[in-house]
Amino acid sequence: MNIKKIRERITENFAVKIICLIIAVFIFFFHELSSLETKTLAVPLDVRSLGDTVVLSGLEETPFIKVRIRGKKDDIASISENDLEAFVDITTAEGKGSFKFPVFISKDSRISAIEALEIKISPETVNLELDEVFSKLVDIEPSVIGVPSYGYEKAAFSSNPKRVKISGPRTLVEKISALSAQDVDITGASSDVVRQVRLKNPSSKIMIENPIVEIEAKVRAQGLTRTFSQIQVDFTGLPEYLTLENDYAAVDLSVEGEILTLEKLSPSAIVLTASCASIERAGTYSVMVTPVLPRGIKLLSISADELFVDVREKEISDDSEETDEDEATEESVPKTGNDGSPSLVEQGT
Numbered sequence: 539m540n541i542k543k544i545r546e547r548i549t550e551n552f553a554v555k556i557i558c559l560i561i562a563v564f565i566f567f568f569h570e571l572s573s574l575e576t577k578t579l580a581v582p583l584d585v586r587s588l589g590d591t592v593v594l595s596g597l598e599e600t601p602f603i604k605v606r607i608r609g610k611k612d613d614i615a616s617i618s619e620n621d622l623e624a625f626v627d628i629t630t631a632e633g634k635g636s637f638k639f640p641v642f643i644s645k646d647s648r649i650s651a652i653e654a655l656e657i658k659i660s661p662e663t664v665n666l667e668l669d670e671v672f673s674k675l676v677d678i679e680p681s682v683i684g685v686p687s688y689g690y691e692k693a694a695f696s697s698n699p700k701r702v703k704i705s706g707p708r709t710l711v712e713k714i715s716a717l718s719a720q721d722v723d724i725t726g727a728s729s730d731v732v733r734q735v736r737l738k739n740p741s742s743k744i745m746i747e748n749p750i751v752e753i754e755a756k757v758r759a760q761g762l763t764r765t766f767s768q769i770q771v772d773f774t775g776l777p778e779y780l781t782l783e784n785d786y787a788a789v790d791l792s793v794e795g796e797i798l799t800l801e802k803l804s805p806s807a808i809v810l811t812a813s814c815a816s817i818e819r820a821g822t823y824s825v826m827v828t829p830v831l832p833r834g835i836k837l838l839s840i841s842a843d844e845l846f847v848d849v850r851e852k853e854i855s856d857d858s859e860e861t862d863e864d865e866a867t868e869e870s871v872p873k874t875g876n877d878g879s880p881s882l883v884e885q886g887t
Contacts (some may be wrong), residue, residue: 545814575611579618580604581642583664584625591631592743594707603641608656621646626664634669634708675701677716678737682755684725689798691725691754701738703747710741717746722753731755759796763838766791766805770783771827771845775815783848787812789827790841795834807832812845820850 580602585593601623607614626639628655640663649655679695687691697719704711720735732754737746768788776782789810793800817823827843 562596571863575609575614577607577617578604579607579621579622581619581643583755583876584623585790586625586629588625588629589631589822590671591628591634591668592636592671594667594709594743596618596636596664596667599837600661600664603643604660605643606658609652611656613652617649620804621649623705626666628666628668628834631748636665636667636668637757638663638665643831644697648700659749668764669707669709671705672711672887673703673705674711675703676714677701678751679718680755681719681721682724683721684723684727686727686757687728689760689796691727691760693758695753695755698754699748700749702749704744705747706741706744706808710720714740714744719751719753721779722755724755724757726845727755727757730757748789751760759798761794763792763794764798764800764802766793766808769805769810771807771810771812776812776817776849779852780817780820780849780850782814783850791829793831793841794838795836799832799834803832803835812847814847814849817849822846822848 549556571829572705583597583600585601596657605622605859607623623644625644627642628637628639631637631639641661643657643659643663645657646693651780676692678700680695680697682692682695704714704717717740720738722731722733724731734750734752734753737749737751738747739749765813767790769791771789773782773785774788791808791810793803793808795803811828812825813828814825824844826845827840827845829837829840831837
């Protein structure tokens with residue numbers, strides 16, 4: 539077949555052939571378009587920064603970026619939010635103020651390999667308020683709740699460490715003087731309670747260097763004051779040849795101690811003594827009252843810590859005097875033998 543015949547065949551019914559070609563192309567693109575699907579995802583907006591600038595506000599208005607993906611059904615079926623990252627880069631921003639930044643999309647390597655994948659985002663730019671990064675140390679405020687066991691009370695409480703470093707926008711950080719810790723419950727405790735708890739962060743824009751701290755809540759025995767009346771005093775150490783005109787005396791006293799101990803304390807457990815060992819003859823003397831208390835009990839007051847006593851010599855009974863006189867007479871009368879002469883025992887011979 540020569541060139542002339544080929545040309546004639548090509549040009550034969552040329553208009554019809556052009557129309558058919560256009561229709562074929564249209565059918566092809568229509569088929570391709572009909573096989574494409576659209577998927578919309580909400581991707582969290584992230585901020586990238588390598589400088590001393592941080593976002594103060596703006597992310598609250600646009601926490602998510604709407605990403606519209608168009609492609610073949612099989613290609614986009616497995617794509618999720620985790621395969622995409624939406625971010626703005628504020629590294630080049632200088633100082634504080636309001637700025638507009640473009641939004642970028644970073645795709646997972648698996649998605650990047652998919653051809654003919656159309657991605658559109660909304661919004662394409664965001665307005666952010668920037669501030670200077672600022673750090674400082676703030677105090678930690680422990681929080682202790684609950685009621686200890688009966689007989690005990692809440693005492694001091696502390697944290698370890700006592701201060702912690704926070705960082706964030708200067709405008710926010712400068713307003714914070716202390717961070718509160720999570721509650722430590724001491725309900726039913728009868729000894730010190732130590733817990734590791736997390737600090738409460740007042741803002742998501744604030745970074746706490748050590749968010750976990752140790753809180754110690756001290757629990758002590760509850761004190762009680764109690765008064766005892768007419769506790770008898772025991773006089774001790776008086777020589778045998780002396781006696782007291784009145785050997786009964788009683789005083790009142792107040793004591794303090796742990797509530798669990800004092801509630802069980804009976805008057806018989808309290809001993810009051812007054813030593814008379816230094817008295818050698820009859821007369822009126824002052825003696826000190828010495829309380830002997832159970833362990834853990836402290837004396838607060840006593841109605842009389844000094845007593846006056848009258849001391850006299852013991853009287854010798856009549857029977858004793860007659861016996862003594864008879865013994866003396868018997869010793870003074872000479873003993874004689876049968877012939878009236880002194881006995882050998884009396885003479886000493």
